Amino acid sequence: MKTMRAARLHTVGQPFQVDEIPVPEPRPNDVLVKVHACGVVPNLHNVVAYYPEWFPFLPLPKLPAIYGLDAAGIVEQIGSHVTGIKVGDRVYVNPGLSCGSCPACRRRDNTNCPAYTFQGYFGFGQGSQKLFEDYPYGGFSEYLTAPADNLVKLPESISFEQGARFGYIGTAYAGLRRASLEAGQTLVIDGATGTLGLGGTLCALGMGVRTIFATGRNRELLAQLKALAPERIHPVPLGDRSVHDVVMEATDGYGVDAVLQCLGPNAPVSNVLDSFSALRRGGKAVSIGGVSDPIPLEPFPLMCQQKSLIGSLWFTPAEGENMAAMADSGTLDLSVFEHEVFKLEQINEALHAVDHRHGGFTNVVINPTLI
Structure with a gap:
């Protein structure tokens, strides 16, 4: 045998x-x-x-x-x-x-x-x-x-x-698809320098996202992330200013089209709420991270502003084939x-x-x- x-x-x-x-x-x-x-x-x-x-x-x-x-x-x-x-x-x-x-x-x-x-x-x-x-x-x-x-x-x-x-890249890619993200739109990636967050950044760049507000605590990693696309990636060091304030100032008060939540289980829920508040009316937040505490969202503003919080788990083989094609064509950069x-x-x-x-x-x- x-x-x-x-x-x-x-x-x-x-x-x-x-x-x-x-x-x-x-x-x-x-x-x-x-x-x-x-x-x-x-x-x-x-x-x-x-x-x-x-x-x-x-x-x-x-x-x-x-x-x-x-x-x-x-x-x-x-x-x-x-x-x-x-x-x-x-x-x-x-x-x-x-x-x-x-x-x-x-x-x-x-x-x-x-x-x-x-x-x-x-x-x-x-x-x-x-x-x-x-x-x-x-x-x-x-x-x-x-x-x-x-x-x-x-x-x-x-x-x-x-x-x-591919597992972590695919999880991020599927999350971005669930956010209905389109080329030319804007995005917050919470925890952008981590394993999930970097996958989301690479996919978002490949999908034609115009502006990525990338949050993280490690300034060296944020600088390395920005170097991937200096005109499109805007680091937001956590603890300096709120994500909401940074986004609203940069978008003339409009907000971002989507949030990709990639934070780990030890991250405070306040970070989730901060980024959620930076969404435009009708914007979508997709959670692929593991924040372990309950997320207290008030239903009335949720309804009035038509925002969505969506959970997303893993990705399909078909989405994997899409990623392989993107990487082969050069739009998804796996050299990093x-x-x-x-x-x-x-x-x-x-x-x-x-x-x-x-x-x-x-x-x-x-x-x-x-x-």
């Missing part, structure tokens, strides 16, 4: 162990992918150490488990019912799994499936455990199986390391990332490196092909 190396979590809060396990066989509608890069999610340490206590309603895979959310690699084998994908294709594996038969899935609205699950991460409903059992292989392994319709083809212009960042690549046996080292990254510019990646 052919075997492979896989980094598995055996005990919550303990280091990952690299084990030798059988290489899986793809089912009829699945593919086997040889992983060449898998992004290390900044929040992974919290997931494997604290999530059972913090978020008991978010199902986790049974241990020992193979994590690894953002995998990119080469198709090694295809199932008997797979068409349109061939051995040798370079792909990103969108880890969003759904049941395939509920009302949402039948509407092709898979991200709203009650059993929606992140392969190699965590789930969102009671049906997640079945999906974990069907697809137990995350990107921290030499091979994984995945549904063929979850694949995003990567052109040669996109490296595997860049592809392994500083890749830190680790061997599979260095998984615990990589988790430590994530805590010391250079904002969203650092891309920590596991490459299981390295020996």
Whole structure:
């Protein structure tokens, strides 16, 4: 029996162990992918150490488990019912799994499936455990199986390391689409220098947004962000002036068309309310971040000004294909990332490196092909 190396979590809060396990066989509608890069999610340490206590309603895979959310690699084998994908294709594996038969899935609205699950991460409903059992292989392994319709083809212009960042870029891209953002419009990105925020900035630039008000606390990172498009990116250091005042002054009191909320769980709710108040009438705020405290919005001004607060989770393979096309054409610039690549046996080292990254510019990646 052919075997492979896989980094598995055996005990919550303990280091990952690299084990030798059988290489899986793809089912009829699945593919086997040889992983060449898998992004290390900044929040992974919290997931494997604290999530059972913090978020008991978010199902986790049974241990020992193979994590690894953002995998990119080469198709090694295809199932008997797979068409349109061939051995040798370079792909990103969108880890969003759904049941395939509920009302949402039948509407092709898979991200709203009650059993929606992140392969190699965590789930969102009671049906997640079945999906974990069907697809137990995350990107921290030499091979994984995945549904063929979850694949995003990567052109040669996109490296595997860049592809392994698609999860966070795609989450931001989907959020901007839910904001109905158009070329020439204006945008606030809260937490713009982080992993999600940088993805949102790159996508917004690629989509033709005219002005981006980028908030953050680290002035060095804000300066580096502005250098990507000095005429279009306007840093707003948090703590100096309110986002509302900066935006209203720059837009003659009109406000921005959209807000992309990328703040982390420790960010104060006051930051959310500040940016929300900077929206124009009819503007849309989309939350893809993790601010943990309740957001107190007054319903009467909400109605009168016709503002919206929208939640957005992940992205579809179709949106991934859009991003790949944007990157291949040069409108989505993926050259800004500083890749830190680790061997599979260095998984615990990589988790430590994530805590010391250079904002969203650092891309920590596991490459299981390295020996």
